[in-house]
Amino acid sequence: MLTRTIVRYPGVRVGGAGGLAVQTAELATGHEQEFQERVDADGRIEPRDWMPEGYRKTLVRQIAQHAHSEIIGMQPEGNWITRAPSLRRKCILVAKVQDEAGHGLYLYSAAETLGADREELLDLLHRGRQKYSTIFNYPTTSWADVASIGWLVDGAAIMNQVPLTRCSYGPYARAMTRVCKEESFHQRQGFEAMTVLANGTPAQRAMAQDALDRWWWPALMMFGPSDSESPNSAQSMAWGIKRFSNDDLRQRFVDATVPQAHHLGLTVPDPDLRFDEDSGHWISGEIDWTEFYAVMKGDGPCNRERVRNRVAAHEDGAWVRAAAAAYADKQVARQVAA
Amino acid sequence: MTSFSAAGGHGAIPTDGVPADEGNVPTRPQSPLWEVFVRSRRGLSHTHAGSLRAPDAHMALRHARDLYTRRQEGVSIWVVPASVIVASSPDEKDSFFDPAGDKPYRHPTFYDVPEGLTHL
Amino acid sequence: MSPGGTDTAVDLDASAYALRLGDDALVLGQRLCEWAARSPELEEDVALLNIALDLLGAARLLLSRAGELEGAGRDEDDLAFLRNEPEFRCGLLFEAANGDFGQTLARQLLVSAYQVPLWHALGSSTDEVIAGVAGKAVKEAVYHLDHARSWVVRLGDGTDESHRRVQAGLEEVWPYTSELFERDALLDRLVARGVAADPDLLLPVWEATVGEVLAEATLEVPQTTWRPTGGRSGRHLTGFGYLLAEMQHLHRSHPGATW
Numbered sequence: 001m002l003t004r005t006i007v008r009y010p011g012v013r014v015g016g017a018g019g020l021a022v023q024t025a026e027l028a029t030g031h032e033q034e035f036q037e038r039v040d041a042d043g044r045i046e047p048r049d050w051m052p053e054g055y056r057k058t059l060v061r062q063i064a065q066h067a068h069s070e071i072i073g074m075q076p077e078g079n080w081i082t083r084a085p086s087l088r089r090k091c092i093l094v095a096k097v098q099d100e101a102g103h104g105l106y107l108y109s110a111a112e113t114l115g116a117d118r119e120e121l122l123d124l125l126h127r128g129r130q131k132y133s134t135i136f137n138y139p140t141t142s143w144a145d146v147a148s149i150g151w152l153v154d155g156a157a158i159m160n161q162v163p164l165t166r167c168s169y170g171p172y173a174r175a176m177t178r179v180c181k182e183e184s185f186h187q188r189q190g191f192e193a194m195t196v197l198a199n200g201t202p203a204q205r206a207m208a209q210d211a212l213d214r215w216w217w218p219a220l221m222m223f224g225p226s227d228s229e230s231p232n233s234a235q236s237m238a239w240g241i242k243r244f245s246n247d248d249l250r251q252r253f254v255d256a257t258v259p260q261a262h263h264l265g266l267t268v269p270d271p272d273l274r275f276d277e278d279s280g281h282w283i284s285g286e287i288d289w290t291e292f293y294a295v296m297k298g299d300g301p302c303n304r305e306r307v308r309n310r311v312a313a314h315e316d317g318a319w320v321r322a323a324a325a326a327y328a329d330k331q332v333a334r335q336v337a338a
Numbered sequence: 339m340t341s342f343s344a345a346g347g348h349g350a351i352p353t354d355g356v357p358a359d360e361g362n363v364p365t366r367p368q369s370p371l372w373e374v375f376v377r378s379r380r381g382l383s384h385t386h387a388g389s390l391r392a393p394d395a396h397m398a399l400r401h402a403r404d405l406y407t408r409r410q411e412g413v414s415i416w417v418v419p420a421s422v423i424v425a426s427s428p429d430e431k432d433s434f435f436d437p438a439g440d441k442p443y444r445h446p447t448f449y450d451v452p453e454g455l456t457h458l
Numbered sequence: 459m460s461p462g463g464t465d466t467a468v469d470l471d472a473s474a475y476a477l478r479l480g481d482d483a484l485v486l487g488q489r490l491c492e493w494a495a496r497s498p499e500l501e502e503d504v505a506l507l508n509i510a511l512d513l514l515g516a517a518r519l520l521l522s523r524a525g526e527l528e529g530a531g532r533d534e535d536d537l538a539f540l541r542n543e544p545e546f547r548c549g550l551l552f553e554a555a556n557g558d559f560g561q562t563l564a565r566q567l568l569v570s571a572y573q574v575p576l577w578h579a580l581g582s583s584t585d586e587v588i589a590g591v592a593g594k595a596v597k598e599a600v601y602h603l604d605h606a607r608s609w610v611v612r613l614g615d616g617t618d619e620s621h622r623r624v625q626a627g628l629e630e631v632w633p634y635t636s637e638l639f640e641r642d643a644l645l646d647r648l649v650a651r652g653v654a655a656d657p658d659l660l661l662p663v664w665e666a667t668v669g670e671v672l673a674e675a676t677l678e679v680p681q682t683t684w685r686p687t688g689g690r691s692g693r694h695l696t697g698f699g700y701l702l703a704e705m706q707h708l709h710r711s712h713p714g715a716t717w
Binding site for chain 1: 345359388389391394425
């Protein structure tokens with residue numbers, strides 16, 4: 001029996017300045033306990049519930065950057081829509097990219113329930129202050145890259161995202177449920193496309209192997225460094241935002257994906273990869289984070305162009321948005337006059 | 339070493355010095371917010387599907403159709419300006435909702451039904 | 459994917475008509491795809507790609523049908539990717555460049571206002587596949603028309619800048635509309651057989667719809683005596699070669715490959 005309130009978070013930050021401070025501090029302790037008990041009991045926090053400011057901020061940042069990743073992610077794949085090698089593949093890719101725009105929209109909406117504003121979040125992205133998944137700063141130089149993104153990148157994303165469907169914050173969990181349903185199609189079509197390539201002409205097989213060679217390690221690095229090196233992990237786990245450790249998720253991904261690569265007849269570009277009989281796990285070689293960190297910092301092949309394209313779309317479209325707003329205002333005025 | 343999070347969909351997102359929101363009201367007027375309710379099949383009620391921004395009701399309905407029913411998930415859509423929704427407050431929860439919790443006789447499971455009898 | 463079984467009789471006229479319809483849908487679908495990640499707002503990325511997907515779906519069915527009726531073993535991909543420019547039969551309105559958002563939506567208005575009565579009429583085509591496609595496509599076209607109308611009205615009756623831009627876009631694509639209603643010997647034969655829709659019957663419906671929307675949008679109906687034509691006989695605009703190059707290159711680079 002839950003109260004489902006859908007009004008926005010009121011925007012009055014608990015612990016605000018001046019006279020409000022003492023009152024809100026007392027209120028906060030009681031609320032804080034209730035909040036933590038609810039999270040510990042695997043309950044849901046809904047908009048307008050009291051929440052620690054740190055929780056709210058962490059979620060806004062995470063959800064916003066997740067949304068930014070979806071819309072930036074439209075570019076590396078979107079680049080291949082007009083060049084897709086068959087009509088069926090073209091249709092599948094259009095549907096996928098369309099889903100990604102939709103995911104961005106669900107997520108911006110979820111962030112807005114926390115008192116954030118989509119325009120502001122986009123502005124932070126455009127100015128480079130908020131970021132997006134580093135994986136999308138790699139170029140898609142061949143059709144097999146499109147297939148690999150579906151197979152590996154979306155496959156890894158699913159591992160990350162399924163736990164979020166049980167995240168403590170209701171709107172985010174619900175958005176993620178919708179996203180995960182759609183994402184499984186993305187992964188399957190990617191694997192199917194790779195299967196066709198791997199079983200195709202020598203040129204197609206080489207294209208597939210080359211893509212795997214370039215996307216394997218970045219996909220593993222999507223899961224983040226070992227949690228011992230992630231200061232924020234513990235707090236996120238306590239708040240029910242993060243459910244499993246980075247290493248756990250990465251291991252799951254490797255165990256699921258290596259057999260898939262073998263099924264394709266392709267070679268995983270990890271000479272140290274071995275199967276450990278005792279644990280039943282595929283053990284990866286050492287991850288070399290150097291190049292990845294360079295890409296993350298901003299020196300990847302596509303960092304500048306991704307943001308530039310995104311900013312251009314927004315600025316080029318400003319006159320359109322202004323027109324829609326002007327028309328809406330005129331209609332209101334006409335109704336009033338009538 | 340830049341710290342980054344695996345969190346969110348595709349992971350590997352930098353978190354060092356990244357702000358959440360800053361409370362900067364955008365200078366440009368923004369499209370108003372709408373809440374979307376979808377009836378997925380006849381016989382079911384409309385349930386809340388999420389929200390979206392649109393300049394007016396006409397566009398809101400169309401965006402909702404594009405966003406929430408691409409996989410035939412709906413036969414009817416309502417869009418409601420978020421600003422007109424009146425909601426109970428979490429603070430009022432105790433007085434508003436708890437009294438209903440201790441009146442279990444409103445629930446059919448409260449009553450013993452002799453075994454073997456149907457239509458009860 | 460080879461065309462239908464041996465019971466489909468060769469019918470070159472009907473094949474040519476299906477090809478026109480299929481090429482129109484394919485090429486406009488391709489144009490709309492150029493908006494991916496470039497639209498004024500995310501909601502429009504979703505909406506324009508939705509229209510593209512509807513068109514591409516229809517294109518696949520119509521091109522397959524054209525191949526079947528041709529009887530030379532060509533499937534939808536053979537037709538899409540291996541024909542050269544003079545063999546394409548799309549109308550100029552469908553292949554015209556997108557221009558800005560205003561021009562794109564103005565073009566969409568003109569196309570969808572044509573496609574609604576077209577598909578409506580083709581619902582009773584004596585070619586059962588075309589009739590089947592029409593049954594689905596008419597509902598899609600109604601939605602596309604609604605979307606285009608919504609935007610043309612908002613742009614025309616929005617700000618001074620949007621009014622100027624959409625009027626300019628409309629002027630740019632308007633001349634290509636005359637080709638939609640041309641009759642030729644092929645159409646005469648197919649209309650007589652009940653396969654094709656009669657353009658003379660489509661024109662007044664189109665004019666009424668477009669006139670109504672432009673009036674509501676406070677836009678002027680363009681006045682021009684220029685009536686470019688040629689798409690139906692393979693004489694296309696300058697930009698068409700580039701569109702084909704982009705669309706066909708990867709497929710052609712791997713002859714015989716499956717994707």
